[in-house]
Amino acid sequence: MPADERAETGRSAVGPAPVSGAPDASPESAATTATAATAASGLTGVTSGSFGQALVAGLRAAGEREVLVRGTRRLTGEQVYAAAQALAARLADEGVTSGDTVACLYGPHPESPVSRVAAYLLDCRYVYLLSRMRPDAVETVVRTFRPSVLMVDPSRRRQAAALRSAGLAPHCLRLDPGLSTARPTGWAAAASARRPHGAPDRIASVVFSSGTTGPPKPIAYSNRSELAQFATAQAVYGTSRWRFLVPPGPFVPTLMAQWAMATGGTAVLPEQDDAASWVALIRRERVRQCAVGLPPDLFAFADHLAATGGGLGDLEVLVYGGASIAPARMAPIARRLSGVLRQIYGTTEAALIATLGPPEHRREELLGSVGRPAPGTEVKVCDADGAPLPPGRVGHLWVRSAQNMDGYVDARTGALVMPDPPLALAEADVSAQADTGAPPDAAPRPRPGWLPTGDAASLDRDGHLFLAGRLSDRLPSGAYPQPIENSLCEHPAVAEAAVHALSDGTTAVVVVPRPGHAIDLDALRAHLDASHPPETQPRHLRLADALPRTPTGKLDRREVAERFAVPASSE
Template identity: 25%
Template sequence: MLLPELFGNYAKNQPDKVFTSYNGREWTYHEFYEKAKRIAAYFQTKGYEKEDIIALYSLNTDVFLVCYFGLQLGGFTVMPVNTKLAVPEVEYIFNHSEAKSLIYDVRIENVINETQHVFHEKLAIGGEDQLGKILEDESLHFSPVPLGEHDTSVIMYTSGTTGKPKGVMLTHRNIIAAGEVWSEVMDITENDRMLVSTPLFHCAAAHVFVVPVTYKGGTIIIEEAFSTDKTLALLQNAQPTMFFGVPAMYTILLNLPHIKEIELPTLRLFGYGAAPMPYEILKKLKETFPNIKVQNLYGQTENAPAASSLKDHHALNKIGSVGEPLPQTEVRVVDENGNSLPIGQVGEIVVKGAQVMKGYLKDDQETARAIKDGWLYSGDLGRFDEDGLLYIVDRKKDMLIRGGENVYPVEVEEVLYQIPELLEAAVVGVPHPVYGEVPKAYAVLKEGKSLTAAQVMDYCSTQLAKYKVPMEVEFLNELPRNASGKVLKHTLGPKENMSV
């Protein structure tokens, strides 16, 4: 059974149970499902066809989830777009995907107004609120659509090492598989209440928590964005049983002066991932809340994301590990020829399971590189220990993670090379006390040219999402290179080995 069908069963069998809670507004499974059907019905009546791509550009709201579920219910492909991206990045995604329609949040419409992509129509959340009117339109009648396992239900764009984002196509089977394995490994039941403070446009919030909790018939508590005071208030008062945060969020919460006085009686699980959790932060988290379990979650957008998990009993004695392979999932560490390596040896991590993506949108070449014989080649280098636990030791493709957000140096470097005064540049990750690591640029000026670090960062801020902008710029006379001319990035700045 696929997720839209499963949700329909819950709407019949537990119609009065609260599914979403957002800013004091609660929607039951029945209410939510009726609204989702109206979204599907609207696009049906407008003549949209199965697997047409509908872009969703919104902050966290219950309406976001209605659109997410409703579009899939109608057989359409929902494409959540990262709201932190700069205008050129958003426009590329719209153009490359050839998205037919756009649902957008008026609170962040300034970016939308600067893009040139032509949609069949744009529907606003807020303002004139066309979307809200659709949700309340009882004249819209949904016609059930046969959904295939391999139909593309979700597309999420992830930055590529070539500097251009790639559209990860996830099928209905991929999505339900993620729900199955994560709900099992986190012991999720219908009684769980998940507090979501991280962006719903990310695969982690959507598919590691919303989908698994929905799979079990639980409740989703939605916060627009992480905010120290508001998040803490919700943890105390909204009766959540689960919470997910990137390490930077836990660092901020644990540094509050009164944190040891806080009681969270309903919470049973702190999930963390998307970036490495420093040992001291993890230790402090367990000391501060000894009755709450912690669990690391590892995967990539390309596998829904679902690869492995480190459970609470290993949290402090297997620091740095991303745990054991998930149920129904195979994980190997292989050499360049795809041969499995023995315990302790480092190789590329490959993953196999029903959650592995269909492929990259309009990119057969990259799909063939990423998926071989059903195995997803993650691009991460890792090793297994004698207990069968997986460790990430490096990233094959130089990716760094700033507070849970992926940053690809090549993407930033391409922007730096647009600056006329710069001869060459290289970007590496350097440690940061809150964000884990941040991008730092090393730049060489053209002869006779002058430029300040602030000017470099200002230009980057017009072309890149804020989290991709170098936090520091250092000017050098030349970049270090090896005999073949390759830049020796490892000599530029301290870059810790990190898991995700």
């Protein structure tokens, strides 16, 4: 890995150029496309078509090597492929055919990724019902999408029974551990040489947004988008066989397990969810990549290492992300683990947007950044009209890449709906495409459009992306909460902080104090004087033992605003 990380930039027809690039790469390699990255993986036949083809190719290449490990269960590529064929045969017996929709109450057992392979073999649309989803949201999805079959991870049988009792899931298929010992028979034997068709534009999967800013939204990915996501992951984590420890539950780790198998490598699925068990598993299983999770998970992991000592064996990459993290809290962790740390930033709609690699973790001024754009990804920070803003200015973050979703699924019609970019951004895109030098009558190459993230952000002159919060979190002063919270966490008495608006137009801060420290508002405001003007500083202070979190572990700003609506102290 090079000692520095650079991003490629260029000129745009309107304002500053969109920033694009590849972490850990030179400008020449920063423009690597998803297809080229996939070709570099060494897997044949996956430079077009579907990720399903890449996944099956990885399983077949693995053969007798293990690809799924959970506790005492160690499944080889041959076993997973045979299990997927057997499950595909059972789905076919239920009347499932190419193009149908199946759903899965996904869980931590190996049977869940096996179900995804089976759906690829049948060319079915696959709906992820992850464990983070609220039961009422799952009911709505099943009622709306009416899957031909609902597959059920062993951990979620009770929820499936409730759905059946409500008359919402007449065709349930339990994913039994016996699948892993299956051998191809009948239809499955005939399919042993079969690979998924994978028409590029066919919708392959539907997943749901986290619901932190409203009801979960159904997000559709085509085979083309899924393949681009895998190629980008390989460009970030490497093209050799992975040995990846991934937590159950969130969507990205779910994909990481599938990506690991597609490399011909191994996904290690933990049975316990505590730092001590994970560190032991990393050492015992010789894990090379680990997705530790959200910042609180990283904190627990780092605290355990600091308390117990010892190394991390063969670990090369420790991935974290999914929520903001105060640089002051991150600095001591980065000093101990900078050689393996990689932050990732993305959204369900746009997939991986940016990443902060190990070399950048050695620079304290970048610990508040989420890094540079991922390979093949362009980003722009724009004003409300879509005009790009100069470095250092906070605006709406837009992103464009082949990884982007194909649209939200309209629950009434099933049609895909994409948000429209503002006029200035659309016009700049048209001008840029007109300057390509292609003959006027040449057929235009399909290019993904700009996608809004809903995040407020800024870029520095080197292309590092800094998040300020959600656009909807903007405070009455015009400031955003995250930079203020980051500064507050530099105070020695502050463990965590959440800034929010009150109904009278003022702002308040909820602080979790560090043990043994007293906190008063005047001291906090004095601390902020050097970095934030008075009009942006909180006028009210509340103390709390902990900040409310969403089911995905993120700060629940809506709950903060409701629970701490009445100030306890003020200036």
